[in-house]
Every structure is written in structure tokens, then in C-alpha cells.
Amino acid sequence: MDNGLIIAISAVAAGLIIVIALVIVWFSTKPKKPVDQSGALVNTQLSDVAQEGVERIFDDEFREELRNRGRLHFEKIIGENAMFLQQDLRLTTSQLNEYMKTEIMRVLQEEFSKYEESITTAKDLALESIDKTKTVIEQQRILLEKQMSEEAAQEKARILAHFEKNMADIVNHYILEAIGNEIDMTSQLDYIFGYLEENKQAIIEDIKNGT
Amino acid sequence: MELKLTDSIASKADVTRLYRELDLYCTQEIQHKIRKDKNETTAVSDQLKDFAAQNSIDLNNKTDCDLLLKALSVFKDKLVVIHISFPVEPSLSCVHKLVIWFRQNVDPNIVVQIGLQPSIAAGIIVRTPSKQFDFSLRRHLYEQSNKLQEVLYSGV
Numbered sequence: 001m002d003n004g005l006i007i008a009i010s011a012v013a014a015g016l017i018i019v020i021a022l023v024i025v026w027f028s029t030k031p032k033k034p035v036d037q038s039g040a041l042v043n044t045q046l047s048d049v050a051q052e053g054v055e056r057i058f059d060d061e062f063r064e065e066l067r068n069r070g071r072l073h074f075e076k077i078i079g080e081n082a083m084f085l086q087q088d089l090r091l092t093t094s095q096l097n098e099y100m101k102t103e104i105m106r107v108l109q110e111e112f113s114k115y116e117e118s119i120t121t122a123k124d125l126a127l128e129s130i131d132k133t134k135t136v137i138e139q140q141r142i143l144l145e146k147q148m149s150e151e152a153a154q155e156k157a158r159i160l161a162h163f164e165k166n167m168a169d170i171v172n173h174y175i176l177e178a179i180g181n182e183i184d185m186t187s188q189l190d191y192i193f194g195y196l197e198e199n200k201q202a203i204i205e206d207i208k209n210g211t
Numbered sequence: 212m213e214l215k216l217t218d219s220i221a222s223k224a225d226v227t228r229l230y231r232e233l234d235l236y237c238t239q240e241i242q243h244k245i246r247k248d249k250n251e252t253t254a255v256s257d258q259l260k261d262f263a264a265q266n267s268i269d270l271n272n273k274t275d276c277d278l279l280l281k282a283l284s285v286f287k288d289k290l291v292v293i294h295i296s297f298p299v300e301p302s303l304s305c306v307h308k309l310v311i312w313f314r315q316n317v318d319p320n321i322v323v324q325i326g327l328q329p330s331i332a333a334g335i336i337v338r339t340p341s342k343q344f345d346f347s348l349r350r351h352l353y354e355q356s357n358k359l360q361e362v363l364y365s366g367v
Contacts, residue, residue, distance in 0.1 A: 167359055168352035175348065176298075176332045183298055183333055185305045192335055193312060195346040203339055204317050207291055210340025 007081060008074040015070065023057065212282040215319065217261045221310045223322045225258070226287045232259050233283060237276045244273075291321045294338040296328040298347075309335075 027050070163170070196203070220226060232255075239253040255270060262268075268275045295309065306325065313321040328336065331347035338344075352359060 164356070164360060167363070168349065168356050171359060172330070172332050172349045172352050176329065185297060185299065185301045188333055188335075189305065189308060192309070192346055195334075195344075196312060196316075196337075199344050199346075200316055202342065203293075203337070203344065206339040206342045207293070207318055207321075210291075 007077050008070075011073055011077060012070050015066065019058075019066075023054070026053075212266075212278060214279075214282055214286045215265050216314070216322070217258070217265045218307050218311055219258050219261060221306050221323055223287070223290055223292055223324065226283070226290060226322060229259060229262060230280070230283050230287055232256060233276070233280050236270065237273070237280055240273060240276065286320075289320065291318045292324055293321060294324045294326060296326040296331065296336040296338075298327075298329055298331050298333055300327065301325065 220229060236253050236255060243251050263270050268279045270276060310323055331349050334347035336345050336347055
């Protein structure tokens with residue numbers, strides 16, 4: 001808007017200069033009267049003539065005409081500049097939008113790239129950590145399984161040895177619990193006499209030695 | 212005087228009881244004679260009667276009674292005692308059979324002391340003065356533990 005005003009003022013100033021130049025040209029080409037008067041009088045007459053000429057040229061109608069022309073010219077220039085300005089503004093806005101879009105896209109792309117890179121790095125680290133953890137867990141599991149198997153085998157062997165060691169007592173206890181109340185000594189006498197016969201000599205010797 | 216024990220006298224307690232009864236019998240017989248009470252008679256157990264008959268002793272003869280009492284006093288200290296452990300309370304006939312076997316095969320003066328040991332399940336344990344003879348099922352199972360394992364594992 002300021003540019004348009006400057007242009008309008010410049011146009012008015014240019015119009016005034018043209019008018020002054022026309023006036024000077026007119027005075028220089030006007031036929032001179034015979035010099036028969038004094039200098040002071042001549043100057044006074046010239047000033048009066050110039051005054052009259054100016055008043056006759058720059059009358060109200062001429063001034064209004066100039067004013068209208070200046071206004072129209074001013075409006076035309078204003079309109080053209082406004083149009084230029086609008087076009088320029090649209091172009092600038094468009095370029096600015098494009099620039100902003102490009103810049104934002106670029107910055108976003110960079111940021112996304114960095115973000116993706118950092119995510120990839122973090123993912124790699126996490127995967128590596130998980131792999132290490134899995135490896136350690138697997139090692140621990142194998143070790144634990146081995147220990148458990150060994151301990152289970154030892155415990156099984158211990159229980160089995162204990163069972164075998166006390167198997168006679170266990171069976172004896174079972175028989176006692178099962179038929180303890182139904183034991184008949186009479187039915188065992190043949191078996192007992194058989195053993196007594198086998199050990200008769202040892203019993204006799206011990207009794208003889210004891211007495 | 213050599214005394215022979217009857218089958219009904221199985222333990223040292225029986226011999227001691229017999230001695231006490233014989234002593235009491237002799238004392239009472241003396242008292243009866245002093246009182247000249249011929250109708251009064253002293254009761255005698257079948258065990259004492261059998262023992263007297265086994266050893267050819269007339270209990271009505273005071274001399275025989277004194278002789279038997281004196282012999283029994285010495286005899287009860289010479290008894291051979293063996294200890295037999297049973298898993299359950301044995302019947303009298305079972306004890307008698309064992310006593311007869313021991314008297315026929317080992318020593319005629321043997322008496323037994325009966326004990327209970329339920330953990331042996333079956334069979335007996337005989338303890339002589341310095342030895343123990345284990346004829347129990349428990350010992351048999353211990354001795355046959357390898358076969359027992361084989362049987363058990365073959366069944367698994």
C-alpha cells in the first residue's frame with residue numbers, strides 16, 4: 001500500500017514538472033515587445049504577465065481536470081499495484097506454502113529417519129538383550145535340568161537302596177499287619193523242628209559249655 | 212537221686228511252684244501226724260502227682276517226700292533254662308511239644324522261658340546261655356532279600 005502511495009505521489013510530481021516545463025517553453029517562444037522601457041518596469045510587467053498567464057492557465061476548471069486525471073491515474077496505479085500485489089502475494093503465498101511444505105516434509109523426513117534409526121537401534125539392542133537373556137535362560141534351564149535329573153536319580157537311588165535295605169522289614173511288617181492275628185504256632189511246628197534239627201548240635205554244645 | 216521232669220512241667224516257674232507245693236505238702240503232712248488227724252488229707256495238684264509218679268515217689272511216705280523235696284531243692288538250681296520268643300502267645304500243647312523235643316534231643320533237664328516278640332511275625336527265636344538261634348520269618352526274609360528283590364522287580 002505504501003508503494004502505491006509513493007507511485008501516486010511520483011506521478012503527481014511528474015505531472016507538475018511537465019506543466020512547469022510547458023510554461024517555460026511558452027514564455028521562451030512568445031514574441032517580445034520592443035524594449036523601450038526601463039528594467040524595473042519591464043520586470044514588473046513581466047511578473048504581471050506571468051501572473052496573469054498562470055492564473056489564466058491554472059484556472060479552477062484546469063485544476064479540477066488535473067485533479068480528476070491525477071485521481072484516475074492514482075486509482076489506476078493503485079488498482080494495478082493492488083493486482084500486482086495480490087498476484088505477488090498469491091505467488092509468494094503459494095511459494096511459501098510450497099517451501100513450508102517442502103521444509104516441513106524434509107524436517108519430518110529427517111526426524112522420522114532419525115526416529116526410525118533410533119527405533120531400529122533400540123529394537124536391535126532389545127533383540128540382542130532378549131537373545132542374550134534367552135541364551136542365559138536356556139543355559140540355566142539346561143543346568144537346572146541336569147541338576148534336577150542328577151538329584152532325582154540320586155534320590156531315587158537313595159530311596160531304592162533304603163527300600164532294598166529295609167525290604168525284609170517292610171515285607172515282615174506287611175505280613176505282620178496282614179496276618180498278625182491269624183498266626184498259628186502249631187502249623188509252624190514242622191518248620192521250627194526242621195530248623196531245630198539243623199541246629200541241634202550247636203544248641204547242645206552251647207548248653208554243655210554254658211552249664 | 213536223679214529226677215525226671217514231666218511234660219507238664221515246662222518252665223522254671225513250674226519247678227519252683229512244684230517245690231513250694233511239695234514243701235507245703237510235707238509240712239502239712241507232719242502237722243496231721245502230730246495232730247493224729249487221719250481223716251484230714253492235703254490236696255495235691257495233678258502236676259505234683261505226675262511228677263511223683265514219674266520219679267517213683269510215694270507222697271504218703273514221709274521219707275520219700277523228704278527225699279524228693281531235698282532232691283528237688285538241688286535239682287531246681289541245676290535246671291537248664293533256654294528262652295524261646297514267640298510272635299504270639301503259644302498254646303500249651305505247642306510249648307509241650309517243644310519242651311519234649313528239647314528234652315529228648317538236647318538235655319532232659321531243660322526248662323523253657325516263654326517270651327513274646329511280635330516283630331518276628333512267624334517262627335521262634337531260641338536263646339541258649341550264650342547263643343541265639345533265630346528261626347523267625349524275619350531272619351528268613353533277611354537271608355532271602357536278593358530273591359525278594361528279584362520277585363518284586365520281576366513283578367514291576
